[in-house]
Amino acid sequence: MRDGLVARALRREARAAVGALGAGLGVGLATLGLSGTSAWLIVRAAQQPAVLSLTVPMGLVQLFALAKAAGRYLERTATHGVVLTVMTHVRQRVAEIVEPLVPAGLGPRSADVVDLAVRDVEAAEDLLASVAGPLAASAGAGVVTALVCGLVFGPAGLALLVALVADLALWPLLARRGLRRADDELDASRAQISRLAADAATGWEEFAMGGASAPLAARLALLEAEVDAAEARRRRLRALIEGLFVATAGAASVAILLASAHARSRGLNPALVAVPVLLGLAALDMAAEAADALVDSGPQRAATGRFDSLAATPWPIRDPATRIPDVDDASSLAARDVRVVRGRPILTDAAISLRAGDVVVLEGRSGVGKTTLAHVLAKFLAPDAGAITLDGHPYDALAADQVRCHVGFAEESPYMFAASVGANVRVARPEATDDEVERALGDAALATWRAGLAAGLATTLGGESAGLSGGEQRRVGLAREYLARRRIIIADEPTEGLDDDTARRVLGHLADIDAAVLLISHRERDLAVATRRVELVEGRVTERVSEPGN
Amino acid sequence: MSDSPTDLLRRLARVTPLAWGPVVVATATSAIATIALLAQATAIARVVGGLFASRHADLRAAIVDLALASLVRALATAAGAMIAGRLAAPVRRDLRRRVLEATLARGPRCSIDATVQLATRGVEAIEAYLTRYVTALAASVVGPAILVTWLVTRDWLSGVIVALCVALLPIFMALLGAEAKAKMLAGWQEQQRLAGYFGDVVRGMATLKAFNRSRDALNSLERVGRRVRETTMATLRVAFLSSFALELLSSLATALVALFLGVRLLHGGLALSNAVAILIVTPEVFLPLRRVAAAYHASATGVAATEDVLDLLVNDLRGLDAPSISPGVALGDVAVAPGGLLLVTGASGIGKSTLLRQLCTLEDPPEGKVHIDGIDLAHLDRDQWRSRVAWLAQDPRVTGSSLREAVTLGDPSVGDDEVRAALTLVGLGEDLDRPVGEGARALSAGERRRLGLARCLMRHPLVLVLDEPLAHLDPRGADELASVIANLSMTRVVASHRPLRADAVLDLKGHA
Secondary structure, eight states: OSHHHHHHOOOOOOOHHEEEHHHHHHHHHHHHHHHHHHHHHHHHHHOOOOGGGGGGHHHHHHHHHHHHHHHHHHHHHHHHHHHHHHHHHHHHHHHHTTTTTTTTSOOTTTHHHHHHHHHHHHHHHIIIIIIIIIHHHHHHHHHHHHHHHHHHTTTHHHHHHHHHHHIIHHHHHHHHHHHHHHHHHHHHHHHHHHHHHHHHHHHHHHHHTTTOOHHHHHHHHHHHHHHHHHHHHHHHHHHHHHHHHHHHHHHHHHHHHHHHHHHHTTTOOOOGHHHHHHHHHHHHHHHHHHHHHHHHHHHHHHHHHHHHHHTTSSOOOOSEEEEEEEEOSSOOOEEEEEEEEEEEEEEEEEEEEOTTTTTTHHHHHHHHSHHHHHHHTTTOOSSSSEEEEETEEEEEGGGGGHHHHHHHEEESSSOOOBBBHHHHHHHHHOOOOOOHHHHHHHTTHHHHHTTTTTTTTBBOOOOOTOOOOOOOOHHHHHHHHHHHHEEEEOOOOTTTOOOHHHHHHHHHHHHSSEEEEEEEEGGGGGGGGGGGGEETTTTTEEEEOOOOOO | OOHHHHHHHHHHHOOOOGGHHHHHHHHHHHHHHHHHHHHHHHHHHHHHHHHHTTTTTTHHHHHHHHHHHHHHHHHHHHHHHHHHHHHHHHHHHHHHHHHHHHHHHHOSSSSHHHHIIIIIIHHHHHHIIIIIIIHHHHHHHHHHHHHHHHHHHHHHHHHHHHHHHHHHHHHHHHHHHHHHHHHHHHEEEEEEHHHHHHHHHHHHHHHHHHOOOOHHHHHHHHHHHHHHHHHHHHHHHHHHHHHHHHHHHHHHHHHHHHHHHHHHHTTSSSSHHHHHHHHHHHHHHHHHHHHHHHHHHHHHHHHHHHHHHHHHHHOOOBBBBSSSSSSOOEETEEEETTOOEEEEETTTTHHHHHHHHHHHTHHHHHHHHEEEETTTGBOOOOOHHHHHHEEEEESSSOOSSEEEEHHHHHHHTSHHHHHHHHHHHTTTSSSSBBBOOOGGSSSSSHHHHHHHHHHHTTOOOOOEEEEEETTTTHHHHHHHHHHHTOOOEEEEEEEEESSOOSSSEEEESSSO
């Protein structure tokens, strides 16, 4: 493993890891010992010696049998102990890496990047528990056996060593490029299929009513054909490898038997003739099992590599070195000459100001940089140039949390935690009472929805927002915002996905509270509450005179 | 998880009989591979016997046999992996297609995310469950059965020892295992909860930051992680007794077989080659059992996904035939004759859109609320009815890059003349190549609606359902479009704030 995040976490647990590996090696050696001594036992017995001379092999057979079982138990507990500890470190590190980067530092597909990081952690756990451990243990035990074999039986040990190298290194390496290509192709088609499924799920009514389900099914069939092609490549390689494992064991036994025949003709003790071949079979069974997991571990290994590129992502903003006193009761915000360049200029000399009582509607076509401006104003992102002030205090001198005490940002897709409705709203202010939470929900036009909850505020929400529509999620986000009681609120498309009537109620309350509101929107109906209308065009904010919708 | 993995396979096979394919293939190929394994063991034993007795004469033949048997076993193993995988692919295709169909028929089951997950990772987890777990399961039945039978015929004592150890396995598991299994599950769930908590914190980090709560969350993640580690280890220490049992029984079987073989060899009651073959075969009985235990853990996601997918794929019953000429429509007490226009009015949020969606079966209409030619809509065949109705949403989604593509939905077989006629009729001009922009941003809301109407008309529906077609149009445009709608010949149901010449009017008040 490269010197990455997982490797470093593993090194912190080096002693426990060595212990676990030792236990694994012990199991391997006991397995081989059991095979070797039982082979020795029966051939020796066939020589019909005095019963007493069988005591040693008989004792060893029983010893190895018990050692193998006990070793397995030790190995499982030790390995899992290490994996659990290492994964606790890894999780903590990944969370710490992600914290400064969201929401503005990971580009437009931020949620996908974060989601991938979460799944990569699961992959890393798999890699440690079911690939790395068994592989190291079986390689170690195999090599020790091959060496012992070599010392006692000469060429038979060499044959076993060659077969082990083939199983543990050569065949996995052979499959690696082809499998990686197949995995990449699968990922690409999978991404397209998930887009198609998302399309179908969001626009299902129009697909169903527009007679467009057939073209959709045809598109899916095309994508499935791509998946099939990649899967077929994968399958061929896997089948080849599995066949090779078996063939290697067969070839090795032939070679070992020939070597034994040679050794026997040169005076090898007949009691040992069965030992090398049985040892070889057991060692190769074990190696094939471990190598099989290795062959499939391409995606997991790629996953552990990604943490480090995530860690190397530059932070979108840093707090000033010294902390100045907090600002009291800020209620106005002014930004000018804001410039943000991300490959291309996104904001050039953007300026905007907000005062208590304002409801400024910020329009602009999608992708023009409205959310970027919001990120700058909520101090998630440091602009490349520009001056922003909170009640006259420059942003540069304030820490991000000092700004966010006063500036709220209601995201377009707020996250719903796998917790109760109450806990989800209380994210904004943990000490809030139930009454305050209820009021916040009511203010966000969720009273009817709240009334329908089976267990009231204690009703659990699903992990990934299951059970809530996008509109409901955005309103829960607003309820959080109301609970946080900040005087400057930036709301990103709060009425998206709401029917006109609900939208009107949501906007009504937003305009009513004693706060400066920046409403990002591209919907005409949101203009009803605007005290001012601005549009973001080519990186600049321009005032718009109100005009009736077309 | 209520079902055992085998029950689940049966349920899966009821939905898609193709699921049996991998099972049959895995059974057949693992039988062949097992028999080849027996040939390998016998050949090796012959060589060892020959070497022992210094009879070198038949060594060559035995080694050739060994090579052949190895080749057959390698081929059978490779072919098994290959064919089982190929047979599982149609299961994946079939299930994914049906997940899509179910989504289009009834909408996403819970969230859009969950539907996407089900169609991608869920369906693939089922495929992996079939190719990995189910084949391992088949091999774990066939392999040991053949091997134990062979052992019993070769040497009944060894056969009985091995059979006893295999039979003890479930008893052992049941005795110490009942608790171990529960603990294993508990440990696993605890881990899942921690992983879930971690995922929640990381995915929701932006939200936490917006409320200055991210530091708190990082601290509690560390605390929870440490606590979960302690409790999980405590449960796993008990849970791993089951792998101790499996290992102990398999190594005990080998040791006992070796000891009893040794004793009989000592007294000359057994040929050495026979004993060597038995000794080689004994541990192979337990290998497939170990593999299936390992695969079970890996298949857990597949099992969960299978349940989700099966829940989604409830078969719809076919309903009555939908009419084939424009029908009369009755919404509650208000009816309109074939070819007429029914106007639905009422305040915002009173349920006009819902009523229209029910008419389109996008939501299930309550029994007795909507009648088509006197037949309750709830009894009509849904797919057929939908194919004969066109629906214009309040904010139609537009796909494609030009007007032509947007109207034809990319179907190249539609003639330009027809497209042009429809566009002209709704007042969008004659320029088929006019770009609509990404997400139709080059079009105004009014134009998107006109485009949606053109798209509806292209389908020659028997019933046209329009939700606020005149909103966001300037007065002149609205009048023009109103007269276009008024002059159409099929039955129309229109929800509108603006007045429209209608044959019947349903004015919704209070609870509709």
